[in-house]
Amino acid sequence: MSVFSKRVVAYIADFFVVSAIMWIFSYVLSLFMDPFELFEVYSYFPFVVPIIIMVYFTLLEKIKGATVGKALMYLEVRDIRDYRITWGQAFARNLTKIYWIPIIFDWAIGKILKKDDRILDSITRTTVIEIPKYY
Template identity: 35%
Template sequence: MLDAHRAFETPEGIRLRLEVAGPLPRALAWLVDLAIRAVFYLLAAFLLDQLGKFGHGLLLLLIFFSEWLYPTVFEATRGATPGKQAMNLRVTMDDGTSLTWGASFARNLLRAVDFLPFMYLLGLLISLTNNDFKRIGDVIARSIVVYAPQADTSPTYHNPADTTTARSLPLALTAEEQRLIMEFSDQCDFLSAARQREIANLLQPLLQQQDDAAITTLKQYAAWIKGAQA
């Protein structure tokens, strides 16, 4: 089965799961952006027509620069054009980080190639050959179009038996190891229950415990470390 989700882990250990956008929502976003630009060009044409040939020249320059700057600026500064925002999409780098100016310029410059021979036919064919639905511009820029991440509403772990009663460490740990235990305790309220258990179970050989019991013990170790530092 086609897996349209991509997982990224931040330096803080928080795992993000993003859903890759397919051709249809991207095409709808392009139509919305096209409609926005069309209205803008019609208004500009009406105003500049009063200037005769000079105004016509300005209109052509306006259209030329707008076609290139409109998607580039919006994607580099906001992560999405108004059309993509309307479809709940955003453009990121392959690793889930914000799109850079260089990548935004590259992916939009290559729209001219993706458009060939007409209506982005080449870009569509290329996007259907890879799991991330990347057109040529995305491949070169190392970018990806995903659905904008929603706020995580998954329940966090709150064990009624949990206590912050300090428990001394069973053996000497380095300063870095102690810092990691404290960071885990501080981040628990921002991690899902499954993620907390996954991390705590990595220390099963040391704790001789797993799942909820391991989480509680790590929090007690953290309380002892903080008390010792104080």
């Protein structure tokens, strides 16, 4: 399986993880809300989802080098000089993931410009590498 295919699978897995976090967050929030206005919690999602997505991707990629999905696919985010990425790189490379759809344009622009990666990976000087599987 190619690195691109693994990244797609990892991204889908991360979507499920973030969705689970949102369900937990909405449940906890609903405990503090009026039972007659329970569906009002969903009106906050357009503001809360981007924050949770950015925190999830930025924290895990900076601290662990990979999100849950990337770790499952044995992938890791690195600086192009093979160092751990900085906080700025981790934040900037995930900006197109805020609402899930802009990542497609990020990838497409990268392909149009003949880059091997997403355009934000080129700008932030980061790359996703395969790490060896240890049994």
